[in-house]
Amino acid sequence: MYLYLHVPFCARRCSYCDFAIAVRRETPDQEYLDAIRVDWEARRSVPAWEASPEIATIYFGGGTPSRLRGETLSEIIAMLRRDRAVAADAEITIEVNPDDVTRERAERWRTAGINRISLGVQSHDAGVLEWMHRTHTAEQVPAAIAALRQAGFANISMDLIFGLPVSLDRDLTRDLERTFALEPTHLSLYGLTIEPHTPLARWTNRGEATAIPDERYATEYLEVHQALVAHGFEHYEVSNAGLPGFRAQHNSAYWRAVDYVGLGPSAHSLLAGVRSWNVREWAEFSRLAQAGERLEAGSEALDPAARRLEELYLGLRTSDGLAEGNLPATARDAWISAGWATRSDGRVRLTAEGWLRLDALVTAIADS
Ligand code: SF4
Structure with missing residues (x-):
């Protein structure tokens, strides 16, 4: 079985982001842990586990899971292990923002059993990071990579965004060079989209930002593809590439449409051809969990x-x-x-x- 945990907390909302997040200065770790326990209790023995009894991957996504305390992550993994066997070679990933990485935290993640990092870099350009409302600086990226490697992480993926408004004058070639110089094992490359109800959508409506023309978007995507191939990466999915042996096992499960369980607000599950999804907003999710009520918001059998x-x-x-x-x-x-x-x-x-x-x-x- 493949397991996803949505950790909704972020320090602030990035300008392009429409994910299910809760902006919090401090993460409510105990409240989150309690809610996840309730969700797990309902899902740990659904019939689909019979066909796939072992946990093959665990993925902490968000949101910003790196803002949780290391002990909280350890407790969650221990809770899963108490009820279900975790494969000896299980890929256990956490999404991390560069400003959350210290050597001490990275060591805690390793102790918890995490063996793969997905680092939210997006760009190495200070002006672009500011425009995106990212919480990290360009200098924090190489420092984060160094601390992660010192703590023993060998499998480090980075997220980058392309297709930014032309007015930002982003130098994609230089960003790619800086990225490869940091020697990631995997890259996720997403084209910027303007989603409704985001700060970026408001800027666009007011004429303060303009979407990149289709032709330029295509040129950037093809430049990214060529750079990946030139650096020995296998571009194995529309937005993902890895060095040989470093494809994302967890995400690959989604692309094979095999069963997976999602825990946390807005998390989706796919079990025996039925897709279901949890209540989206953290406050409501937590309230329902405390009341012992159903956390699932809906489901559909695929026709x-x-x-x-x-x-x-x-x-x-x-x-x-x-x-x-x-x-x-x-x-x-x-x-x-x-x-x-x-x-x-x-x-x-x-x-x-x-x-x-x-x-x-x-x-x-x-x-x-
Ligand atoms: S850190 Fe990620 S999830 Fe949080 S607001 Fe930014 S893009 Fe969205």
């Missing part, structure tokens, strides 16, 4: 059409691709001649040019 759409989407977003028989031959041949896909070993795989058009390509064949 055949939804399953087909998901199968297409998940297959095409990774470098595993789709079995040829799953695609109409006319679409397949058209994609290959346009340079959007390749065909080998009975599978069709999108190229980076194809990934730029992923949504449109899936939509075009979904009803076939």
Whole structure:
């Protein structure tokens, strides 16, 4: 089984972020722990565990899980271990902001059993970080990496954002060079999107920010792809790349649509073809947990059409691709001649040019 824990707390909201977060100066660790215990109690013995009794991965995402105390993370992992076996080689990841990293904290994370770091870098440009309302500075990134390595972390992923407004004059090439110089094992590269109800959406509505033109977005994505390949990374999913042997096991489970359990506010689970999701807001989640009430906000069984759409989407977003028989031959041949896909070993795989058009390509064949 694959396990996700959503830790909703952040010091402040980044300008582009629409995640389910709770802005808190101090994290309410005990309250969070109590609520997670209630959620786990309801999910630790659902029937799907019979087919997959061992925990294969644990992922602390957020939010900013690195703001929790190390002892809280240890207690959560110990709670999981009490009820379920954790695989000896389980990947245990925590999302970390650079300003939260100290040698002491990093050592606590190692002691808790965490063996993989996902570091929220986004950019090495001071002006860009300020515009994003990030809490860290550019100088804190190499310092964080050094402290993590001293504490024994060898598997460090970094998040970067591309596709920023042209007016910011962000030097993507330099950001990529600085990133590779820090020798991460894995990179997640996300194109900026303007989500409703974010500070960025308000700036855009007021004419203070302008979305990057599509052509420039495509140029940046292809530059990122070429840089990844040049540095020996396998670009194995539309937004993710790793050195050989360092693909994200937890995220790969989502892309294979295998069962997973999500704990915490807004967390999703997929169990035996049924997707469910928890109450989104932390305050409500905590209140329900204290009252012993249901934390699940809704669920849906995927119908055949939804399953087909998901199968297409998940297959095409990774470098595993789709079995040829799953695609109409006319679409397949058209994609290959346009340079959007390749065909080998009975599978069709999108190229980076194809990934730029992923949504449109899936939509075009979904009803076939
Ligand atoms: S740290 Fe992450 S989750 Fe928190 S506000 Fe920023 S982008 Fe959103």
